[in-house]
Amino acid sequence: MPDDESTLIARARRGDLDAFDALVRAHQDRVYHLAYRVTGNHEDAADAAQDAFVRAYQALPRFRGDAAFATWLHRIATNAALDLIRRRPAQPPIELPPQTVAPGGPEHEAGRREVARRVGAALARLPAEFRAAVVLRDLQGFDYEEIARILQVPVGTVRSRISRGREALRAHLADLVRSEG
């Protein structure tokens, strides 16, 4: 509810921690998911997401409301996550031997977890800039203009990063896609 959210933002701007707490609870899952997909592990994701909310609280007075709060928050969160992996270079992803899993059946649940693990691993192998663009597009559901605002780059750059990121994912996940499709 945008009305509610703008009221909460106004109160949080005045230092109302309860209002900001409500904003945190409303956005924590998406922000955490972004942080988790960009950093690739829960420990860094928790740190990055917390950093993001602390920075957002401090920067709230500069939030002018000309962009959606979610977009603004994602920009801070993306920067926080990218800062973190820049400071703490990502550990080389642990390559597990690919498992062939048949879709459906009693192993359906296990198959879904395997797919999620493979997607995560594939994302982790992308360059950070491509990863952030793909995550914002395909996992967070922002359109190209919003992503351009979040990453502070032109729309053409967004399009190219998403394209090249997806192409890499397609190569990494080709066996899985073929076995499924």
Add this chain to the structure above:
Amino acid sequence: MTMTHEEARARLSALLDEALPAQEAVRVRAHLDTCATCAAVLEELRATVAMVRGVEPVGAPQGFADRVRARLAALPQPHTMPAWDMMRWRPRLHLSWRGVAAVAAAALIGLFGLNLTRQVLPEARLDLAEEPRPALRGAPVPGAAPAPAPGPRLPRDVAGPAVPGVPAVPGSAAGLPALRQVVRTGQLAIEVERFDEAARRLLQLAEGAGGFVAESATSEQGGARRGTYVLRVPAARFGEVLQQVETLGTVQRRAVSGQDVSEEFVDLDARIRNLERQEARLLSFMDRATKIADLMAIENEVTRVRGEIERLTGRHRVLANRVELATVHVELSEKPKAVPGGFWDAGRAIAQIQGAFLATVRQVLDVGAAAAAFAAGLLPLALLGGAAWAIVRRVTGRATPAA
């Protein structure tokens, strides 16, 4: 016109998102219609994206919001409304500062203009300055005041002369021992338009009042003449003469004094009487003297007493003369003619501007000093208020996070 494989491949992602410009999308589709490889890649890409999108989102762990809150509460100084409001108010403050500066500049310019006007038109300043002393300007019309009749009677004179500025000393007539004996002296400095005419009229005045000019001296300096005169006039007409002299020009200085010498008169009279009695006794001794030596001694004493009597009598006469004839010192000066400065007197203009500038600076400094004194007076109040504000802020600042 068809695309190459590379051109088409680079656009497949955007095609999936329908984020391609319409023309490009048409051309990519045209390529895909003829290229099975690229069409297959598109389908694989579509499946990949679908797989990525199908991944279950990872939510924030339990207690995430609480940890964020703990970190926010631990922030050294959470941003508060006042600080940011001050930031946002800054533009308005800037505006008001500009306004204050403009007002101050306008005031300074106005002040300077006023001072310059005063420099250029000194008459305005003279008027202001002389307002409280109209007595000097309002010179009495000659003959308007009734001239006191000369002579030693004058009960009216005893009550005091009606001339403004002349001290009301009782008894101005000589020859009446019962009355007060007063030596009157007046000093006048007068600026006149035409020096010769004024000097001639001064002489007529003195003689017309039954007096005379006792001394006179004239000099000339820088094209302007000055003269000093000592007038002796009968005491009874002293005030009248003063008034008439004042009509000669602009009075610049005026001083009148009356010295009461009655006691000296009484003292002199008594001492003369005593000495005359002593002389009479000595003369009677001389008649009865038998020895030459005694005769000589008495003769010497008589001579000494006689000399003393003469001296005191002379003093009595001088004093009586000074009481009878009042003294008026008059200093006549010719009004300085306008300096022939030619077409334009630059030096004068610069002096006027300098004068106005210095006057403005002095006034600003005066105001600054007054403001500093005022601020110093307010300082204790300001300190108290600041302390109170800090306390209030601290209390409310603590209350907000707890609320």
